[in-house]
Amino acid sequence: MVEWTGRFAYKQVADDLRRRIAAGEFAETGQLPSLGQLQKTYDVTVTVARAAINQLKTDGLAVSHQGKGAFLTPGAGRVAQSADPAGALAELRQEVERLRSEVGELRQRVATLEGS
Numbered sequence: 001m002v003e004w005t006g007r008f009a010y011k012q013v014a015d016d017l018r019r020r021i022a023a024g025e026f027a028e029t030g031q032l033p034s035l036g037q038l039q040k041t042y043d044v045t046v047t048v049a050r051a052a053i054n055q056l057k058t059d060g061l062a063v064s065h066q067g068k069g070a071f072l073t074p075g076a077g078r079v080a081q082s083a084d085p086a087g088a089l090a091e092l093r094q095e096v097e098r099l100r101s102e103v104g105e106l107r108q109r110v111a112t113l114e115g116s
Contacts, residue, residue, distance in 0.1 A: 002042055010051035013042050014059075017052060021061060021072065022080035032062060032070040 002009045017032065026032055033041065038049035053070050056062040061080055064070040073079075 002044055002048070008051075009042075009044055009048045010055060013038065013044060013048060013052035014055040016042070017056060018059075018061065018080045021056075021076055024077055026072055027077060030072045032056070032072065034069055 002012050005012070020026065032053065035046050035049045035053070038044065038052065039046055042049070044052075053062060053064065056070070057064065059079070061073060061076040062070045063073055
């Protein structure tokens, strides 16, 4: 999975985990894959897997408990979506459309008031 793109391997893994969090893949249990599972899934070392989890912890998406693993923080899916450029763009487009609609309604109300 990790490619020679010039980006650190742990960032590539963290980005993919962030995407999966935003998609709700871990929402049911709240638990992220173990370091061993990350190693197998992404074909990386334990150091890279640990760094990826640490990046998610730094970003406020996860917490870890010694011997139990890493878990999502409350609202992690929402945070991950806003950190995802595609998700953020879609969210911004929805907000722009909502604002356009409200501005249109306000223009009609002003026109009605000015016509009175």
